[in-house]
Amino acid sequence: MSVTFTTNSLVKDIVNIAPKTSDIFKKYRIDFCCGGNTPLSTAVSGKPVQLDELVQELNNANENADQSDDVAVWTNSSSEEIIQHIIERYHRPLDEELHALSPYVTKVARVHGGGHPELLKVQELFKELKQELLEHTGKEEATSFPHILTLEANPQIENKEEIIEEIRELEKEHDHAGDILKQLREITNDFTPPVDGCGTYRLVYKRLEMLEGDTFMHVHLENNILFPRYF
Known part of the structure; x- marks a missing residue:
């Protein structure tokens, strides 16, 4: 069963679980590497995206993710x-x-x-x-x-x-x-x-x-x- 991201999910954890979400973070200029230890609710501050829409977009990407993706493999x-x-x-x-x-x-x-x-x-x-x-x-x-x-x-x-x-x-x-x-x-x-x-x-x-x-x-x-x- 895949993990469901919430407004409290840390940006770095989201990318670890579903690396393709990094493309979404880049699109909205949300730092997932140096500033990754930040919950979504904080990360969206000043960004051109609604929090609920971002959460949905990230969960959609996670559901369609390739489980052999790069970062997910290296976590373990x-x-x-x-x-x-x-x-x-x-x-x-x-x-x-x-x-x-x-x-x-x-x-x-x-x-x-x-x-x-x-x-x-x-x-x-x-x-x-x-x-x-x-x-x-x-x-x-x-x-x-x-x-x-x-x-x-x-x-x-x-x-x-x-x-x-x-x-x-x-x-x-x-x-x-x-x-x-x-x-x-x-x-x-x-x-x-x-x-x-x-x-x-x-x-x-x-x-x-x-x-x-x-x-x-x-x-x-x-x-x-x-x-x-x-x-």
Whole structure:
């Protein structure tokens, strides 16, 4: 029997149970990764949706969900399996996409920035996001993930509090990346290119939106499934 979501359901729990609901939260600009520890009744504040309609939409998505969906599977996986999945499914493609997309962002800002000055801000934000995410994922793989697995093997390890504080810092970095993505969505009008936008212009906006979606799911796996195991 499937779970029925209510106004008191936490956003993160809803996405854990029915990952496809993340698309609904993105549509209404409701943060399900960094701000996922929030009940629906609070999350809808200031959003263009009625609470009862949102609850119904989420329950409909849950009823039609594919039970083999990504996040639902990882909820019951070991930390080692989750970490390996994060590296292979998110870190490696993220590194490739950030480097591949960078010249397109620069080109669009150079060619169209005169008529669309918001592109200069897009370029600035993307550069900040790229640096933030590459440094963050590099640190996770080099130190944070090994420390988490050490804590997993020995929950009473002497430097347990230091590792927990390190995890807290990762969450703060997630918040910063999330803020940058929110700014990008706002300044691009939900990644909607103008009518005079060329093919490259449209490509950049589409790939930025895909980058946002992948980053949200990446952060959700860490913030709401992996990290809470150690608090």
